[in-house]
Amino acid sequence: MNQYHSRGEWEARKNALRQQILGAAGLMPMPAKTPLQPKIVRRLDYPDYSIEVVLLQTLPGYFLGGNLYVPANPKGSHPAVLIPHGHWKKGRLEDLPSYSVPALGINLARQGYFAFAYDMVGFNDTRQTPHSFVTPRRTLWSFHPMGLQLWNSIRALDFIESLPGVDGKRLAITGASGGASQAIFLTAVDDRIVAAAPVNMVSAHMQGGDPCEEAPNLRIGTFNVEIAAMAAPRPMLIVSSTRDWTRNTPEEEFPEIRRIYSLYGQPALVQSVQIDAEHNYNRQSREAVYRFLRSCLRPDPEAPEFEERPYELPPDEQLLAFPRGDLPSDLMNLDQVFQNWRAAARMQMESASLGELRDALRTALGVEYPQRVDSAAEGGHIVLTRPPHRDRVVGVWHPGAGGPVLVLHPRGAAAAEQTELGKQLLKSGRPVLMIDPFMPGALRTQRFETDDYFLSYNRSEESERVQDVLTALAFLKSKTKAQPELIGMETAGIRAIFAAAVAPFKVDVVADMAGFSGWDQDFLDRFFVPGIQRAGGLDGALRLITARLLLPGAARAAR
Numbered sequence: 001m002n003q004y005h006s007r008g009e010w011e012a013r014k015n016a017l018r019q020q021i022l023g024a025a026g027l028m029p030m031p032a033k034t035p036l037q038p039k040i041v042r043r044l045d046y047p048d049y050s051i052e053v054v055l056l057q058t059l060p061g062y063f064l065g066g067n068l069y070v071p072a073n074p075k076g077s078h079p080a081v082l083i084p085h086g087h088w089k090k091g092r093l094e095d096l097p098s099y100s101v102p103a104l105g106i107n108l109a110r111q112g113y114f115a116f117a118y119d120m121v122g123f124n125d126t127r128q129t130p131h132s133f134v135t136p137r138r139t140l141w142s143f144h145p146m147g148l149q150l151w152n153s154i155r156a157l158d159f160i161e162s163l164p165g166v167d168g169k170r171l172a173i174t175g176a177s178g179g180a181s182q183a184i185f186l187t188a189v190d191d192r193i194v195a196a197a198p199v200n201m202v203s204a205h206m207q208g209g210d211p212c213e214e215a216p217n218l219r220i221g222t223f224n225v226e227i228a229a230m231a232a233p234r235p236m237l238i239v240s241s242t243r244d245w246t247r248n249t250p251e252e253e254f255p256e257i258r259r260i261y262s263l264y265g266q267p268a269l270v271q272s273v274q275i276d277a278e279h280n281y282n283r284q285s286r287e288a289v290y291r292f293l294r295s296c297l298r299p300d301p302e303a304p305e306f307e308e309r310p311y312e313l314p315p316d317e318q319l320l321a322f323p324r325g326d327l328p329s330d331l332m333n334l335d336q337v338f339q340n341w342r343a344a345a346r347m348q349m350e351s352a353s354l355g356e357l358r359d360a361l362r363t364a365l366g367v368e369y370p371q372r373v374d375s376a377a378e379g380g381h382i383v384l385t386r387p388p389h390r391d392r393v394v395g396v397w398h399p400g401a402g403g404p405v406l407v408l409h410p411r412g413a414a415a416a417e418q419t420e421l422g423k424q425l426l427k428s429g430r431p432v433l434m435i436d437p438f439m440p441g442a443l444r445t446q447r448f449e450t451d452d453y454f455l456s457y458n459r460s461e462e463s464e465r466v467q468d469v470l471t472a473l474a475f476l477k478s479k480t481k482a483q484p485e486l487i488g489m490e491t492a493g494i495r496a497i498f499a500a501a502v503a504p505f506k507v508d509v510v511a512d513m514a515g516f517s518g519w520d521q522d523f524l525d526r527f528f529v530p531g532i533q534r535a536g537g538l539d540g541a542l543r544l545i546t547a548r549l550l551l552p553g554a555a556r557a558a559r
Contacts, residue, residue, distance in 0.1 A: 026142025065125025
C-alpha cells in the first residue's frame with residue numbers, strides 16, 4: 001500500500017483512481033441515463049415482508065433482473081441496501097447454509113430495509129449477454145462484463161433511490177466474493193453509497209479471477225486494498241474468513257485501510273470482523289453485517305438487536321422474470337447490445353468537450369505528463385526516466401538553438417538519423433531528440449498473449465510507447481521555452497498523434513498516417529490500446545491537435 005501523509009494527498013490519488021476505474025469500465029464520460037422503465041413482473045406477499053420480481057432497462061433494449069425485498073410497512077422513510085451476488089451457481093437465488101442471497105434480503109426487509117438483489121451479467125434473467133464475452137474488438141470499446149456490471153450497479157442504485165419510501169441519504173451495499181468486488185467498485189465511484197460491507201474479497205494477494213472483476217487498465221498501479229480504501233470516510237465493515245484468501249485481512253489489509261480513515265480523523269468508521277469458516281456469506285457473516293448497518297443506517301433505533309429467524313421461500317421459478325429459462329425472442333442479443341453500445345459511445349464522444357476528450361484519451365492510454373524528468377547523457381546518447389517510476393527512455397540527443405523537435409521512427413533513433421529528414425534536422429542546429437520505441441521483453445510478450453488479465457495490471461505496448469513520447473516531450477520542454485515540434489515517421493505517426501492529443505500544451509505534429517484511418521481493424525493491427533475507441537479514437541485525437549498529416553508519397557520521399 002502506498003503511504004499517504006495528508007488528506008489532500010490521498011484525495012488527489014482518490015480522484016485519479018476514480019477516473020481510472022470509470023475509464024476501465026467504459027464509463028468515462030458517464031453514458032446517458034435513459035429511463036429505467038421498471039417492470040414488476042410479480043409480487044409475493046408474506047406476513048413480515050414481500051418480494052417483487054423486477055426488470056430494469058439499464059440500457060436501451062438491455063434488461064437487468066432482480067428481486068426487491070420490501071418491508072411489511074413500506075411507507076415512511078426507510079434505508080435501502082443493494083445486494084450484488086457472487087459466483088455461486090444459482091446467483092441471486094442461491095440459498096445454502098454457507099451462502100444465501102434470499103436469507104440476506106428477507107432478513108434485511110424484516111428489519112425495515114428495502115433490499116435489491118440483482119443479477120450478475122449472464123446469470124438468471126440477465127442473459128442477453130453471457131457472463132464472459134471479452135474479445136479484442138470489444139475491448140477497444142471498453143465493452144466487457146466488468147464495465148457492464150458496474151453500470152448495472154449504478155442503475156440499480158438509481159432504481160432503489162427512486163422508490164417511494166426509500167431515504168436517498170441512507171443507501172448501502174453489501175456482497176460476498178464477486179459481489180464484494182462490485183461493492184467496492186460501486187462505493188469507489190458513487191458517493192451515494194453511505195455505508196459498505198464487502199465480504200471475503202478485500203485481499204492484497206487475490207484481486208478477483210473472473211471477467212466481471214477484471215478489465216484492462218483497472219488495476220495498473222493499484223489493487224483491491226487501495227480501491228476499498230476509497231470508501232473513506234464513509235462507514236465500512238470488512239468481513240473476512242479464516243479459510244480463504246482473506247485469512248490475513250485483520251492483521252495486514254485492514255490496518256492499511258484504517259490509515260486512510262485516520263487521515264480524516266475517523267479510524268473507527270472502518271471495522272473488521274473475521275468468521276471462522278470457508279469462503280462464505282453465512283448466517284454469522286450476515287448477522288455481523290446487520291449489526292454494522294444498524295449502527296450506520298438505524299432502520300429502527302428502538303428495535304432490539306436482530307437475529308435471523310426461519311423464513312419462507314418460494315420455488316426458484318417464482319423469483320424469476322423468465323422462469324422457463326428462455327428469453328423472449330424480441331430481446332437484443334450480444335451483438336446487438338454491443339452495436340448499440342458502440343453507436344451511443346460514438347455519438348457521446350462526438351459531442352464531448354475538448355476537456356472530456358483529453359481526459360478520456362489520457363485515461364484509456366493510462367499515461368501521464370511527468371512533472372519531472374531525470375536524464376543522463378554521454379556522447380550524444382541519452383537516457384530519460386520519470387522518478388519514481390524508474391522507467392527508461394533511450395535515444396540520441398543533439399542540443400542546439402531554436403525550436404526543439406522530437407523525432408519518432410518505428411525502428412528507433414538510429415533509423416531516424418539515417419532518413420533524409422533526420423539528416424536535415426541534425427544539420428539545422430535545432431535541439432533534436434530521437435528516441436527508441438518501448439520494446440517488451442520475451443516474458444512480457446508471452447504474458448500479453450496468453451494471460452487473460454495481463455492488461456488489467458499492465459499497459460499495452462502502444463500505451464507504453466505513448467508514455468515514452470510524453471516523457472521525451474517533458475524533457476524537451478524543460479530545456480527550452482519554445483514550442484516543441486513532434487515528427488512521427490511511418491507507423492510511429494499514430495503514436496505522435498495520440499501523444500500530442502493528451503499533452504498539456506500545444507504540440508505541432510507532422511505525422512505519417514501510413515493508411516491508418518481509425519477503424520477498429522486499424523487499432524487491432526497497428527495501435528492496440530484497450531478503450532481507445534470508447535475514448536474518442538482517432539477522430540477525438542485529431543480534434544485535440546494541430547496536425548499536418550503527410551501523404552504516403554510524401555512520407556516515402558522524407559525517408
